[in-house]
Amino acid sequence: MSIEETFLQSAIKRFKEYKSLGEKTFHQLKDEEMLYKPNQASNSIAVIIKHMHGNMQSRWTNFLTEDGEKNWRKRDDEFEEESFTKQQLLILWEEGWKTFLTTLESLTDHDLLKTVTIRSQPLSVIDAINRQLAHYSYHVGQIVYIGRMIKDGRWVNLSIPKKNS
Numbered sequence: 095m096s097i098e099e100t101f102l103q104s105a106i107k108r109f110k111e112y113k114s115l116g117e118k119t120f121h122q123l124k125d126e127e128m129l130y131k132p133n134q135a136s137n138s139i140a141v142i143i144k145h146m147h148g149n150m151q152s153r154w155t156n157f158l159t160e161d162g163e164k165n166w167r168k169r170d171d172e173f174e175e176e177s178f179t180k181q182q183l184l185i186l187w188e189e190g191w192k193t194f195l196t197t198l199e200s201l202t203d204h205d206l207l208k209t210v211t212i213r214s215q216p217l218s219v220i221d222a223i224n225r226q227l228a229h230y231s232y233h234v235g236q237i238v239y240i241g242r243m244i245k246d247g248r249w250v251n252l253s254i255p256k257k258n259s
Contacts, residue, residue, distance in 0.1 A: 119241035150190035162212035
């Protein structure tokens with residue numbers, strides 16, 4: 095197996111793990127809890143989902159041939175609070191991840207050596223993947239943290255609980 099194939103398989107595995115962490119958090123939350131904001135400066139889980147959806151749709155549509163910041167994306171609107179149901183948010187979540195993972199899983203070893211553009215900045219495909227791995231894991235971490243704050247003592251741990259190592 096080539097280093098490129100190993101990298102791509104590893105990246106796909108990690109992305110799917112972060113997707114799963116988000117979903118395990120959503121499973122614990124009610125509709126209204128998806129809209130909870132810890133404070134005025136913070137985003138709700140709903141806003142984070144909207145932002146990730148917009149990012150995934152923009153970055154991964156025609157990934158190898160067009161700039162990842164599409165002119166149809168309304169990034170600022172992603173950060174506006176809206177009254178979504180949990181089901182509507184889960185549809186956005188799935189749609190974004192489907193676009194992203196379908197594109198990522200379609201890449202070949204040869205594609206990893208190509209250059210793409212994001213916001214007019216040329217990046218290797220490997221660097222673009224790493225950039226998104228950091229970005230998506232950052233936001234999933236926020237989702238998990240907010241979910242844990244909301245549930246407090248009723249939170250079902252998603253990894254190894256304290257003092258169980």
